[in-house]
Every structure is written in structure tokens, then in C-alpha cells.
Amino acid sequence: MRFRFASLLLLSAAIPLGCARIERTTGIEPYEGRLLVARARVSGELGGEVAVADPRGLHSAVRLVVPAGALPADTELSIWVRYGDPRLPSVVQTFELEPRGLRLAIPASFDVQYSESYELTAGGVWNELDVVPWSFVDDPAKDLRMHEARSHDVDDNVVGTQIEQLGSVFCMHRELRTLTLPAAELVDPETPVHATLVEGLPVETVGGERAYRIGRGTLAGFFAGQVSRNLLVVPGVFGDSLVLAGDNGLLPQDSTEGLNGDFDNIVVFRFAAGRAIRENGNRLYDLLRQRIAPGFRCDAIAHGGGGLVLRWALEQAHADESRTGYAPMDRPLGEHFDRVVLLATPNDGAPAVALRFEAILAAADTADARFVQGLADLIPGRSPVIDLLGAAPPPTGQRYYSIAGDVAGGGSDGLVEVSSAVGRDGSWPHLESHLVFSGPSYDHYTLIAGARRTGVALQARLWFDKVSANSRPVVGSVLSPVGVVAGVVEVPYALVDADSDVCSVAAVWTIDGAHWSIATPADGFGYVQTKNSTPAPGLGHRFYWNTVADGVGTGIQQRAVLRIVASDGGGYGVVGETGWFGVAN
Numbered sequence: 299m300r301f302r303f304a305s306l307l308l309l310s311a312a313i314p315l316g317c318a319r320i321e322r323t324t325g326i327e328p329y330e331g332r333l334l335v336a337r338a339r340v341s342g343e344l345g346g347e348v349a350v351a352d353p354r355g356l357h358s359a360v361r362l363v364v365p366a367g368a369l370p371a372d373t374e375l376s377i378w379v380r381y382g383d384p385r386l387p388s389v390v391q392t393f394e395l396e397p398r399g400l401r402l403a404i405p406a407s408f409d410v411q412y413s414e415s416y417e418l419t420a421g422g423v424w425n426e427l428d429v430v431p432w433s434f435v436d437d438p439a440k441d442l443r444m445h446e447a448r449s450h451d452v453d454d455n456v457v458g459t460q461i462e463q464l465g466s467v468f469c470m471h472r473e474l475r476t477l478t479l480p481a482a483e484l485v486d487p488e489t490p491v492h493a494t495l496v497e498g499l500p501v502e503t504v505g506g507e508r509a510y511r512i513g514r515g516t517l518a519g520f521f522a523g524q525v526s527r528n529l530l531v532v533p534g535v536f537g538d539s540l541v542l543a544g545d546n547g548l549l550p551q552d553s554t555e556g557l558n559g560d561f562d563n564i565v566v567f568r569f570a571a572g573r574a575i576r577e578n579g580n581r582l583y584d585l586l587r588q589r590i591a592p593g594f595r596c597d598a599i600a601h602g603g604g605g606l607v608l609r610w611a612l613e614q615a616h617a618d619e620s621r622t623g624y625a626p627m628d629r630p631l632g633e634h635f636d637r638v639v640l641l642a643t644p645n646d647g648a649p650a651v652a653l654r655f656e657a658i659l660a661a662a663d664t665a666d667a668r669f670v671q672g673l674a675d676l677i678p679g680r681s682p683v684i685d686l687l688g689a690a691p692p693p694t695g696q697r698y699y700s701i702a703g704d705v706a707g708g709g710s711d712g713l714v715e716v717s718s719a720v721g722r723d724g725s726w727p728h729l730e731s732h733l734v735f736s737g738p739s740y741d742h743y744t745l746i747a748g749a750r751r752t753g754v755a756l757q758a759r760l761w762f763d764k765v766s767a768n769s770r771p772v773v774g775s776v777l778s779p780v781g782v783v784a785g786v787v788e789v790p791y792a793l794v795d796a797d798s799d800v801c802s803v804a805a806v807w808t809i810d811g812a813h814w815s816i817a818t819p820a821d822g823f824g825y826v827q828t829k830n831s832t833p834a835p836g837l838g839h840r841f842y843w844n845t846v847a848d849g850v851g852t853g854i855q856q857r858a859v860l861r862i863v864a865s866d867g868g869g870y871g872v873v874g875e876t877g878w879f880g881v882a883n
Contacts, residue, residue: 332394335360336377342369348377361409362395362461368404373397375464386468387478387666395464402462409458475501477535477572477658478669482581484520485539485566487513493540500540510543511551515563520596521589527562528595529762530635532582533746534602534643535571535673542566546751548599548758556750557599560764571603574671575683579610580621586611586631587623597762598638601746602714603676605643606687612638613690635696639758642703642711642745645727646688646718647678654713692728699761699834700732701754703740706877707778713742720835733757733794733834736776737861737875753872757834760796771795771831771864773803773874775838782855782880786820787843791862791874792836793829799866803829805841806861809850817860820844829864851881 340346345368349361360377378394386392393410461467485491492506500510513531520528531548533539542549549564550556557564567585569578600608612635615621616628644651652659655673662674674680702719703711710716720732735745739752749755753772759765775792793801804826805817816825820842829839841862845851850858858881863873 332378332380334376334378336362337374339372339374340364340369341366342371342373343367345369348375350377359409359456360393362406363409364402364406365404368402368406369400370403373400380466385479387661387669393467395461395467398465400464402464405460405462407458408461408467409456476570477672478570480568480570482567482569482573482578482585484517484585485512485568486517487511487564488516491540491543500544502540510540512539512543512568513549513564513566514553514558514561515565517563517565520563520565521591521594528597529557529561529564530596530598530608531564531566532598532600532604532608533566533568533571534600534604534607535676539566539568541747544747546748548746548749548755550750556755557759557762557764560759560762561597567604567607569607570669570672572669572672574668574681575603575606575610575675576614576618576620578607578672580615580618582607582611583615583621583631584623586634587628590631590634594634596635598635599641599758600638600643601641602643602742603672605640606645606675606683608638608640609643609645609687609690610683612696613693614686630694632693633695637762638696638698639761640698640700640719640727641749641754641758642714642719642742643700644676644714644718645684645721646715647684648676648714648718649678650710650713650715651676688726690726697730698727699758700727700729701745701757702732702734703742703745704734704736704776705738705741707736707776707875707879708877711740711742711745731761731834733772733836734775734792735772735872735874736774736791737873760834765796768799768866768868769796770868770871771799771801771866772834772836772872773862773864774834774836774872776862776874776876778876779879782882783845784851784881784883785844785846787845787860787881789841789843789860789862789876790838791841792838793831793864794834794836795831795866795871796833797866798830798832801829801831801864801866801871803827803839803841803862803864805843806863807843807848807850807858808861809856809858811859814861815848817841818844818847820847831864831866845881846883851883853883855880855882857881 336348336350338346338348340348343366345364345366347361347363362375362377376396378396380392380394490509491502491512492509493500493502494506531542533542541547543551548556549558567582598608612632613630616630618624651673658670659673661667662670675683678684700720702716704716705712716734720734721727721729735752735754739748744752745754756769760769772794773791774794777790779787779789793803795801806814807817808814819825819827831837843860850856857878859876859878861873861875864871
């Protein structure tokens with residue numbers, strides 16, 4: 299059984315599930331209480347299993363298999379299901395394996411099969427991203443940490459893991475964990491984070507196969523540092539702190555790559571991205587204010603909704619009476635920050651979030667609202683956060699810079715519009731500079747996960763004044779032709795170079811995405827043209843493509859992509875691409 303989107307009809311249906319039921323008034327309502335689902339006496343010498351098979355229940359099969367020699371003696375084991383853990387969305391049930399705290403000499407296997415009734419109710423909401431790998435979490439004391447899902451039968455929807463100590467266990471997919479579980483904290487770079495690769499992406503796990511260092515230096519050194527050597531990083535909805543540490547991320551494990559070599563201390567603010575922007579921003583303010591000493595200075599970089607969290611901490615949190623540590627004499631944090639780089643931050647909101655997370659947002663009117671408010675805050679009209687930040691006066695002390703992605707020349711990175719990231723005339727943000735990267739490599743997620751590879755990290759380094767050598771040019775702000783065009787096709791673009799070098803510019807085209815040909819210019823200046831450049835946001839130019847001369851769309855309509863590349867004395871730089879557009883001559 300594979301996950302599917304649940305329709306509103308299914309979300310509003312009342313489905314009897316054994317002894318319990320879900321009352322449907324507005325979306326998903328939580329279960330409550332604790333239910334014994336299986337109990338058995340298991341031999342210490344021979345082992346055994348504790349299992350339940352209830353095709354009518356929420357979980358149609360739950361099984362704990364204990365190997366021989368795992369228990370010191372014959373022991374009665376029980377499996378309970380608890381509903382309504384306040385730390386979890388109501389649709390995530392906790393399995394309590396008892397006697398709690400009992401450590402096994404040999405790990406047992408624990409399997410859960412989610413029934414069709416789960417998919418038709420809660421599953422349709424919290425699994426709307428259709429992510430196959432689930433991961434188990436245990437809670438022997440207080441920590442909610444991932445354990446690797448050792449097996450996953452997609453067809454029968456069975457997930458399994460190994461248990462070394464009896465206690466509370468539940469399972470959820472990676473995105474749900476990122477939205478709901480991480481505590482709001484500053485990550486100490488000295489403490490490694492252990493993770494397991496799941497479909498090529500690291501997921502924090504207990505005893506994970508690989509240890510990642512998130513950031514650089516120490517937390518203590520960060521608060522004792524100076525502005526030129528301090529960096530705060532705030533990821534967003536897709537910015538689990540481990541994404542930053544990938545080979546192409548902002549903070550790769552190679553200490554000389556990305557932003558690592560530019561700062562003595564790099565500290566990441568980790569938080570549950572589903573929680574309210576105001577809540578997370580206030581928490582960040584308090585964490586910083588508690589330890590900031592006179593003379594503390596810092597630079598910052600943030601991605602997506604994390605940029606709004608950072609802006610709230612810098613601009614609004616000092617005066618927010620709902621903040622836990624509020625005092626009337628609190629001062630804004632902005633006076634301690636110099637340069638702030640925002641990556642695809644939806645300063646005017648991101649309406650596409652409503653579509654992208656449609657099913658998850660169905661929980662916004664239920665007891666689970668606190669787990670999704672951070673997503674709702676990104677939708678104009680769903681919270682006052684966007685309006686309050688938009689009305690903020692010009693910043694004092696810190697300077698803002700912004701990077702936006704445009705994946706297809708239509709003005710969006712797939713989630714955040716370019717205009718929301720870089721602002722419109724007369725609206726926030728008050729930017730020193732901005733840059734729009736153009737092409738399929740600049741979707742919302744890749745802007746941070748691939749920042750080192752795509753040139754995003756390099757541009758941030760330029761704004762942080764960390765690059766001394768000749769920088770290569772960037773072709774940005776490429777606009778795609780609209781509809782079906784013919785003859786001479788006009789493609790606007792911006793030529794960006796930190797050194798304002800004179801650059802050589804050429805263009806290539808493709809109709810199949812694999813084979814590229816040199817584009818014939820229609821202005822008579824030759825295949826390689828000489829163009830002036832300026833620092834970001836760049837100097838505007840136009841490339842005029844003679845599609846007739848290149849035989850594109852002759853006698854038949856064809857789809858094409860135009861790619862523009864520039865070089866200076868340092869070599870070729872970052873290319874810019876249109877999206878696909880039609881040509882008919």
C-alpha cells in the first residue's frame with residue numbers, strides 16, 4: 299500500500315477503529331488515553347514474540363520478536379499504544395514497550411504495519427510528502443532521537459527497527475521530524491551529530507554510521523568572538539542542520555570549503571520549522587541575549603523561512619511581550635549584527651506553501667495547529683508576521699543582502715517568488731544588494747543544499763568580504779520568453795562581476811536537454827560578445843537569438859532552452875538559463 303493524498307471527504311469522515319474512534323469536526327482530532335494491544339510471557343532461554351493482529355485497528359499488526367538469550371529470565375512483556383503525547387502531532391501514536399528501561403542482551407526486532415484506515419485518516423495528512431523511508435524514535439528518558447528503520451515493505455506498509463532497550467517508540471518520516479521535533483537551540487560545533495544516510499540524505503540517528511560536525515569552532519568562542527570571525531546560520535523549512543553539512547552545502551565537512559574557512563566560529567540555530575516564526579524568533583533572541591557580552595559582533599546567513607525567524611529576532615523580538623524572557627528595557631539585536639545574507643527568504647510571504655503543504659496545513663485548525671503554524675506564517679493573510687516584518691523601518695547597524703532563485707525564468711524558485719525574496723520598489727526588504735540566480739539548479743531546496751556547487755556560497759562570501767582573488771562572473775536574472783515565439787528571440791539577463799570586469803558572453807541552445815549548439819546572435823556582434831559588468835545585482839543586457847538561422851522551430855513547433863555563459867580573466871563563471879519555451883517559424 300502506497301501513500302496517497304487524502305481528499306477532504308476522507309479527512310471529514312468518521313472511521314471506527316476498534317475500541318477508539320476519531321471525531322471529525324475540523325480536520326484531525328487526537329486520540330487520547332492508553333490502550334493495551336499485546337502481552338505475552340517470553341522465555342529468556344528460547345526467546346519469543348509479542349504480537350497483535352487486528353485488521354480493524356489503527357495498526358493492523360504490531361510485533362516484537364525477542365531472540366534467544368536476549369532476556370536474563372522468563373519475562374512478561376507488554377505493548378501499549380498511547381495517544382496524545384503533547385510533544386507529537388496527534389496522528390503519531392507512541393508504542394510503549396514494557397517493562398520500561400529493560401535492556402536486552404541481544405537487540406529485538408520491532409515491526410509496525412500501518413493499516414489502510416491509518417492512511418485514510420491521519421496518514422493522508424502527515425504523509426502528504428509521500429516520503430518512503432520512515433524512521434523509529436525511542437524515548438527511554440527524555441530525548442527524541444531517530445533510530446534507523448531497518449526494513450520497510452512499501453507494498454504492505456510495514457516498517458521495522460531494532461530495539462536494545464524497552465521504552466517508548468514511535469515512527470515518522472524525515473520531513474515530519476524536521477517540522478515538529480527539533481528543540482530550538484544553538485548547536486555547539488564541538489558536539490558531533492550522528493546520522494544515517496536515507497536515500498542519500500543524512501538523518502540524525504542514535505549511533506549513526508557517520509558523525510557530522512555542524513559549524514566551526516565552539517559555542518563559547520562564538521560569544522567571545524569578533525564580527526569578522528563570527529557567523530550565525532539559520533536554516534528554513536527544508537534546512538535541517540545536516541543539509542548544511544553536505545558536500546555541496548554551506549558548511550561541508552571539509553574545513554576549508556564553503557564558508558568554513560572564512561570564520562573562526564560558525565554556529566547554527568536549529569529549530570522545529572513547523573512552529574510559529576514568532577515563537578522561534580523569540581527563542582533565538584533569548585538564546586543570544588543571555589550570552590551576548592558588550593562588543594559582541596556577528597554576521598548571519600539564513601534560508602527560506604529561517605530568514606523570517608532571523609529577522610524577527612533582530613527586528614521585533616526585543617519588543618514582543620509574549621517572549622519568555624521579555625523585559626521592558628530589552629534592546630534590539632540588530633546592533634550586534636553587521637551583514638545578513640538571506641537565501642530565498644519570503645519577505646512578502648510564499649503563497650505556493652499553501653499548495654505544497656496543502657494536506658499538512660489541514661491540521662492548522664485542530665489541536666495540531668502548533669506543529670504547522672510556521673508553515674501557515676509563510677502564507678500571506680494567515681498570520682500577522684509577514685505584515686509586521688514588512689512594516690519594519692530601515693535596519694540600523696546591520697546590512698541586508700538577498701539571493702533568489704529562478705528555476706525556469708518565470709520569477710520563482712518553485713516555492714518563493716523572486717519579488718518576495720528581493721522586494722519591490724517601496725517595500726521591504728531594505729537591501730544593500732541582491733542577486734537572482736537563473737536555471738534549473740536554483741530551486742528552493744538546492745539554493746542551500748547545493749550552495750557550494752552553484753555559486754551561492756561564493757556570492758555570500760563576496761558580501762561578507764571574504765574573497766580577495768578575482769571572482770568569476772555570474773549570469774543572473776534571466777527572463778524566459780513567454781508563450782510561443784518566432785524569428786528573433788529577445789532574452790534579458792544581468793551580468794554580475796564583483797570586480798566589474800569586461801566579460802566575454804556567448805549563448806547555446808538545446809531542444810532535447812542533452813545536446814547543445816551555439817546560438818546565432820541577431821545583432822551582428824558575433825558569437826562571442828564583449829559586455830560590461832557590475833557587482834550584484836549586475837548590469838542589464840539582452841541577448842538576441844536568431845532562431846531561423848539555427849533552424850529551430852522551422853515548419854514545426856519545438857521547445858527550446860537558451861543558456862548564457864560569461865567569462866573574464868579568471869575563467870568561466872556561473873551560467874544562466876531560461877526555462878523551456880516554444881519556437882515556431
